[in-house]
Amino acid sequence: MNPNVKIFSGTGSQKLAEKIAQRFGAPIGKINIQKFSDGEFQPIFLESIRGDYVFLVQSTFAPTDNLMELLLMIDAAKRASAYKVIAVIPYYGFARQDRKDKPRVAIGAKLIATLLESAGADRIITMDLHAPQIQGFFDVPVDHLDSSAIFIPYIEQLKLGNLAFAAPDVGSTNRVREIASYFNAPMVICDKHRKRANEIASMVVIGDVTGKDIILVDDICDTGGTLAKAAGLLKEKGANSVRAMITHPVLSGPAYDNIENSILEELVVCDTIPLKRESTKIKAISVADLFAIAIRNAYENKSITSLFIHSQLKGRG
Numbered sequence: 001m002n003p004n005v006k007i008f009s010g011t012g013s014q015k016l017a018e019k020i021a022q023r024f025g026a027p028i029g030k031i032n033i034q035k036f037s038d039g040e041f042q043p044i045f046l047e048s049i050r051g052d053y054v055f056l057v058q059s060t061f062a063p064t065d066n067l068m069e070l071l072l073m074i075d076a077a078k079r080a081s082a083y084k085v086i087a088v089i090p091y092y093g094f095a096r097q098d099r100k101d102k103p104r105v106a107i108g109a110k111l112i113a114t115l116l117e118s119a120g121a122d123r124i125i126t127m128d129l130h131a132p133q134i135q136g137f138f139d140v141p142v143d144h145l146d147s148s149a150i151f152i153p154y155i156e157q158l159k160l161g162n163l164a165f166a167a168p169d170v171g172s173t174n175r176v177r178e179i180a181s182y183f184n185a186p187m188v189i190c191d192k193h194r195k196r197a198n199e200i201a202s203m204v205v206i207g208d209v210t211g212k213d214i215i216l217v218d219d220i221c222d223t224g225g226t227l228a229k230a231a232g233l234l235k236e237k238g239a240n241s242v243r244a245m246i247t248h249p250v251l252s253g254p255a256y257d258n259i260e261n262s263i264l265e266e267l268v269v270c271d272t273i274p275l276k277r278e279s280t281k282i283k284a285i286s287v288a289d290l291f292a293i294a295i296r297n298a299y300e301n302k303s304i305t306s307l308f309i310h311s312q313l314k315g316r317g
Helices: 011-024 065-079 108-119 132-137 148-158 170-182 225-236 255-260 288-299 309-316
Strands: 005-009 031-035 041-045 053-057 084-089 123-127 142-145 163-167 187-196 199-206 213-221 241-249 267-270 282-285
Touching (some): 005 011, 011 288, 041 065, 065 108, 108 132, 123 288, 148 282, 213 225, 225 255
Parallel strands (some): 005 053, 123 142, 163 187, 241 267
16 A cells, blocks of 8 residues: 655745645645744644655745754654655755855755754755755755746746846856747846845846847845846846746845836746735746646656756757
8 A cells, every 4th residue: 555645834835835735636734833932833743644755845934943843844754653754845945055155154055954864854855946056965865846847838928029038147047048948049147246245236238138028037036136236237238128037035125125116027936935025016926736746756756857947948859
C-alpha cells in the first residue's frame, strides 16, 4: 500500500497552501501552531501522519518566525514517524546571502540549508532561488521550479507589438536571456552600481530600447527602488511601455509607494509571499498549480522536467 499524502501549512503561507491542496485534490492537513506569552510557539499535528508523505508549505520571508516555525514542523513530523518530510518553500529567505562578498559575513543561504537538513527534511521544493547554485548547499534532493511557466502564458496574452526583455541588473541576465530566447525577442541590461544595500548610486542601459515594449524580469522585488529607476530610465531611452514580472514580492519599506509612483504599466508577481496591501499596479498570479504538480510528481517518482522553460524551448524548436 502506498503511503498517503498529507499537506500542511505554516502560518505564513496558509492561503497558498490551501490552494495547493485544492489543486492537488487533498484536504489541507490539520495543524495547530500553539503560541505562548513569551513569544515561543509549538506546532502540533492534529491528525496521525505515521507512514505518510508529509508536505509542509511555508515561505521563509521575514520575520524569521516563519523559518523557525518550518524547522519545528519538520522536527515534529519526523518525531511523529512520517515516512518522508518534504519542505515546500515557495520563497527561500536569506537566499541573497549566498557567498562571502565582503570580509567577516555569514553565508546565510548555506546556514538555512544546513538547518533544514538537520531538522530532518528529506527533500526541498522551492522556486526561483536568488542564486541557482544554492541547490548545491543541500545534500538532499532539491526541486527548483521556474516561474517562467507562470509568466509566459501571461505575456503571450498581452500580445505586445514590439516585445523586448530587460534585466534590472547584471545578476539577472541568465534568467532574462532564457525567457527572451523563448519569445525570440531582444534583451537589454540595466547595469546598476550601489553605494550601499537598497540604495542605487547610478544606472545605465546597455542596448537599444527605442519603440520597444519592455518587460523587466527578476526574482525579487524588495524596496522597488531598482525597478522604479530602471523603468524610468528605459522610458527616457525611448521605450514604448515598461512592465515588470517579478517572482517574489518581498515589497518592504517604501516598495508600494515606489511602484505606484513609477512609470511601470504594471508589476506582475507570484503569490509565493502574500501581498501586504492592494495596489492598482500590482497583480499576483498563483503558483498553486505548479506546486501541486511538483508535489504529485515527487510523490509518484515522476520527472518534473516538463515544468521548466528549457523543455518548452525544445518543444518550439
